[in-house]
Amino acid sequence: MNTADLGLPVDVPSTALFTDHYELTMLQAALKGGAADRRSVFEVFTRRLPEGRRYGVVAGTGRVLDAIENFRFDADVLGFLRERRVVDEPTLEWLASYRFGGAVWGYPEGEVYFPGSPILRVEGSFAECVLLETVILSILNHDSAIAAAASRMASAAGERPLIEMGARRTHELAAVAASRAAYVGGFTTTSDLAAGFRYGLPTVGTSAHAFTLLHDNERDAFQAQVDSLGRGTTLLVDTYDVAEAVRLAVEVAGPELGAVRIDSGDLLLVAHRVRQQLDELGATNTRIIVTSDLDEYAIASLAAAPVDAYGVGTQLVTGSGHPTCSMVYKLVARAESADPKAPLVPVAKKSTGGKTSIGGRKWAARRLDAYGVAEAEVIGLGAVPAELSDRQLLVELVKGGQVLAREPLDVVRDRHAAARANLPLSATQLSRGEAVIPTEYV
Numbered sequence: 001m002n003t004a005d006l007g008l009p010v011d012v013p014s015t016a017l018f019t020d021h022y023e024l025t026m027l028q029a030a031l032k033g034g035a036a037d038r039r040s041v042f043e044v045f046t047r048r049l050p051e052g053r054r055y056g057v058v059a060g061t062g063r064v065l066d067a068i069e070n071f072r073f074d075a076d077v078l079g080f081l082r083e084r085r086v087v088d089e090p091t092l093e094w095l096a097s098y099r100f101g102g103a104v105w106g107y108p109e110g111e112v113y114f115p116g117s118p119i120l121r122v123e124g125s126f127a128e129c130v131l132l133e134t135v136i137l138s139i140l141n142h143d144s145a146i147a148a149a150a151s152r153m154a155s156a157a158g159e160r161p162l163i164e165m166g167a168r169r170t171h172e173l174a175a176v177a178a179s180r181a182a183y184v185g186g187f188t189t190t191s192d193l194a195a196g197f198r199y200g201l202p203t204v205g206t207s208a209h210a211f212t213l214l215h216d217n218e219r220d221a222f223q224a225q226v227d228s229l230g231r232g233t234t235l236l237v238d239t240y241d242v243a244e245a246v247r248l249a250v251e252v253a254g255p256e257l258g259a260v261r262i263d264s265g266d267l268l269l270v271a272h273r274v275r276q277q278l279d280e281l282g283a284t285n286t287r288i289i290v291t292s293d294l295d296e297y298a299i300a301s302l303a304a305a306p307v308d309a310y311g312v313g314t315q316l317v318t319g320s321g322h323p324t325c326s327m328v329y330k331l332v333a334r335a336e337s338a339d340p341k342a343p344l345v346p347v348a349k350k351s352t353g354g355k356t357s358i359g360g361r362k363w364a365a366r367r368l369d370a371y372g373v374a375e376a377e378v379i380g381l382g383a384v385p386a387e388l389s390d391r392q393l394l395v396e397l398v399k400g401g402q403v404l405a406r407e408p409l410d411v412v413r414d415r416h417a418a419a420r421a422n423l424p425l426s427a428t429q430l431s432r433g434e435a436v437i438p439t440e441y442v
Helices: 021-033 061-069 075-084 089-096 126-130 133-157 172-185 193-199 209-214 218-229 242-253 267-280 296-301 386-391 409-421
Strands: 039-046 103-106 120-125 162-164 234-236 259-262 287-290 309-312 327-335 344-346 362-368 374-381 395-399 439-441
Touching: 021 089, 021 126, 039 126, 039 133, 061 103, 061 133, 061 395, 075 089, 120 126, 120 133, 126 327, 133 162, 133 172, 133 296, 133 309, 133 327, 133 409, 162 172, 172 193, 172 409, 209 218, 209 234, 218 234, 218 242, 234 242, 242 259, 242 267, 259 267, 267 287, 362 386
Parallel strands: 162 309, 234 259, 259 287, 287 309, 374 439
Antiparallel strands: 039 120, 039 327, 103 120, 103 395, 327 344, 362 374
């Protein structure tokens, strides 16, 4: 089912106000000054990775494409701008017919990136491109941060599945986006039904402590759950005494019990004890799922434990300490005049404090070593060297305002797994370090 066009409650009538006030005042001044129609090139990039991270993950591209299509100034939006006197009447008239008609190129969603990588390139008139800055950055900064955390957790988990369960730890709409980004990064399921409905993600869930506490005793709670959901259900065993709960769980469900969930305590120690007890009770195929404020470090510490799956919430939806990627949207080239044939001129900000940028419309390619492992992110202007022509990273996403490249999330998820696998092994280390490959400018 394609839910992107259903107009679900998680959507909004227009994305046009997901912008900053100054983007509209710049537009007004550019229209009055005659520069609004100059061809322009904006690029999204980050000057550095979050501290200690070795690679970034591009996520949210599909949502960006939806946002660009839905960037419309309808009557209500225009009325708000008029009432607040944000811009003048000529600008409001221009906005009334706004449709992005330019081009967008970018790293395909799920790809990895590094400092300086031109993750997204937006081309068109200055007027139509400048308005998209905030909505693009808000999506990419959020989703890429969540996907990067998810990727690190997936690396730490190995072949064990990960359940996203952070909806109650963030804004209700951010939770839906976080579920999507987590899936891109390697999670297998989500507890968030809105994410399942909106993006077709597989959803899971059984019961919380409240269900056990509702009943007069733990046996009654387990019996009610098994009677309703079957022996393959997951029983939560840490409401009272774990050992007694495990005994009751197997007594009620039999050795066919699907799984037990542990949500507190010393997970490493408890998991070993529960596994031993389950085996002694004949429930050798009953899985153990652990939750409780996990992050990539906690997951890695449980690598030797008899754990079958992890549920992650708070740390995932907050980017595991890095809730943004510090991506920026900068003008890197503009035409000499409003003449459609006027040549592009590279432009760049010059300032102190590490906030400089490099001008010019760029290409990007990833150079591989003799073993097919990535060894450098190569970024340049002009012609692409022949030896890198088949390693280019940017793909065309929008042409003439029309979206070209919507993809199923499973394709995006598989792309990320492949991209991460092509990085040096040190990319999966959780210890602090620099970008796993250098960025080279040519």
